[in-house]
Amino acid sequence: MSCEEWRSLVLQAAEHHLDDLEEADRARLETHLAHCAGCRASIEDQRVVREALTARVDAAVPPGFADGVVSRLTPRLRWVDVLSWRTWTYRLAPVATGLLLFSLWTPGTGTEVDLPVDLPELAEAWVFAGDTAPSFEVWWYEDVGGDVLLNVVLSAEPDEPLVGGYSP
Amino acid sequence: MDADRVLVEAAQAGDVDAIDTLVRRYQVRMFNFARSLTGNDGDAEDLAQETFIRTFRGLGRFRGESSFKNWLYRIAVNLAHTHRGKRVRQAPVWERRLEADDVSEHHLTDRTEDLEASVIHCQALDRALSTLSEEMRAPLVLHDVQGLEYREIAEILDVPIGTIMSRIFRARQRLRPLLVDLLGPRDAISANESEGAEELVERHRRGIVT
Numbered sequence: 001m002s003c004e005e006w007r008s009l010v011l012q013a014a015e016h017h018l019d020d021l022e023e024a025d026r027a028r029l030e031t032h033l034a035h036c037a038g039c040r041a042s043i044e045d046q047r048v049v050r051e052a053l054t055a056r057v058d059a060a061v062p063p064g065f066a067d068g069v070v071s072r073l074t075p076r077l078r079w080v081d082v083l084s085w086r087t088w089t090y091r092l093a094p095v096a097t098g099l100l101l102f103s104l105w106t107p108g109t110g111t112e113v114d115l116p117v118d119l120p121e122l123a124e125a126w127v128f129a130g131d132t133a134p135s136f137e138v139w140w141y142e143d144v145g146g147d148v149l150l151n152v153v154l155s156a157e158p159d160e161p162l163v164g165g166y167s168p
Numbered sequence: 169m170d171a172d173r174v175l176v177e178a179a180q181a182g183d184v185d186a187i188d189t190l191v192r193r194y195q196v197r198m199f200n201f202a203r204s205l206t207g208n209d210g211d212a213e214d215l216a217q218e219t220f221i222r223t224f225r226g227l228g229r230f231r232g233e234s235s236f237k238n239w240l241y242r243i244a245v246n247l248a249h250t251h252r253g254k255r256v257r258q259a260p261v262w263e264r265r266l267e268a269d270d271v272s273e274h275h276l277t278d279r280t281e282d283l284e285a286s287v288i289h290c291q292a293l294d295r296a297l298s299t300l301s302e303e304m305r306a307p308l309v310l311h312d313v314q315g316l317e318y319r320e321i322a323e324i325l326d327v328p329i330g331t332i333m334s335r336i337f338r339a340r341q342r343l344r345p346l347l348v349d350l351l352g353p354r355d356a357i358s359a360n361e362s363e364g365a366e367e368l369v370e371r372h373r374r375g376i377v378t
Contacts, residue, residue, distance in 0.1 A: 008330075011337050042341070048351050049340040053312035056293050061199045062213050066191045069220045074184050 003039050006032055010039055014046030172236040180227050191220055194240055197314065201241065204309040205248045207298040215251070219244040234323055241316075241324045245306055289350065296346040304339035307332050312340075 009029045012018060018026055033040050172193075178186035198219055203212035222243050230239060297305055306325060310316045311332075322329045344351075 007337055008333060011333055045344040046337065046340045049343050049347065050312050052289075052293060052347060052351055053308070054315075056290055056313055057287075058196055058200045059203055059209070059290065061195045062209070065199065065213065065217070066188065066195050069191050069195075069217055070184065070188050072217075072221055073187060073224050 003036060003042075006036075006039055010042050011046060014043045014050060170235075173232060176227065176230065176232070176236050179224065180230070187224055190236070194237065195220075197237075198240060198244060201244055201309060201314055202248070204294065204297055204313060205244070205302075205305065207294055215244065215247055218247055222247065235320075238316075238320055238324050241310065241314075245324060248306075249302065292347070292350050296343050296350075299346060300339055300342060304335050304342070307335045308339040308343075311336055 006029065009021065009025060012021060013029065018029075021029070033043075172190070175186045175190050179190060195216070198216040199212055202215035202219070203209065206212050206215055219240060223240055226243075230236070234242075297309065300308065307321050310321045310324065311318065316324075318329050318332050321332050325332065
């Protein structure tokens with residue numbers, strides 16, 4: 001039987017587990033050790049290395065280690081995130097897209113407004129400077145509201161500028 | 169039902185306090201195990217942290233067939249194996265030789281110096297450990313440093329117990345000459361050669377070998 005085959009028993013001897021061995025195995029090991037300096041040295045080597053490792057002092061864990069792990073596992077909403085425009089952009093983007101699609105899909109529902117003046121008549125009365133824009137003073141007449149002005153501008157023919165004066 | 173199992177079930181249900189308790193319970197073990205595998209504090213912190221993160225994110229797959237502790241170790245070993253090539257933050261410690269200066273300072277007397285000596289002792293052991301292949305280092309550290317049984321190590325590493333014992337035996341054999349300065353010369357053995365085998369065995373059995 002070579003020393004290689006005694007390895008398991010040598011290992012147990014080095015770890016003081018000889019009591020766990022069968023009496024016969026223990027007797028065989030004693031007989032072998034009596035004649036084998038190599039295995040005796042092995043037991044000693046195994047023992048001293050094991051004892052050195054067992055006595056190794058634990059290093060301290062870096063401060064905040066556990067907190068760091070837990071915070072990575074349980075991310076919380078921070079004020080910085082709340083105030084970040086990126087956060088809101090990402091969160092509101094689907095909502096904005098939905099609203100846009102809805103507005104495109106829904107048929108137009110223009111609101112009919114009872115205008116206080118006759119628009120064509122008003123438009124004919126407006127003064128345009130050259131052929132591009134209404135005279136500036138038109139904006140100051142009290143009975144020309146924003147929606148009225150918009151309608152007139154949108155319905156005006158650019159190549160047939162209106163001429164004439166406005167008399168409130 | 170053991171205390172870990174209760175906490176694991178609470179953590180599976182999303183209880184943050186249970187996660188916190190488990191992390192604090194095993195952080196010293198995991199950090200030091202990672203330190204033994206990586207050889208430096210920075211990589212050890214990363215490895216230990218990643219071990220916990222993977223463990224808890226995959227907690228839904230934990231069925232309790234092994235202990236939570238062994239599950240942690242298994243994930244740490246797998247991560248260390250996967251990321252071994254990436255550990256380049258620090259120069260490889262295995263390229264350095266154990267210097268006599270590292271251990272000569274052990275002959276110190278007062279408590280402060282004893283503390284320094286224990287740090288030096290640890291560093292010398294870590295360097296010696298880093299010379300071992302991953303295959304030998306993991307079972308040796310799990311057994312001698314972390315105090316796990318052969319059976320548990322076999323389960324964690326998924327290899328037969330006989331293989332674990334063989335690797336531990338060879339690992340210690342390889343470490344012995346590297347620790348001469350730390351542990352003393354081997355010639356103490358030759359002084360014992362005239363000692364009777366029965367007496368040697370008996371002393372080992374009682375754990376009184378000096």
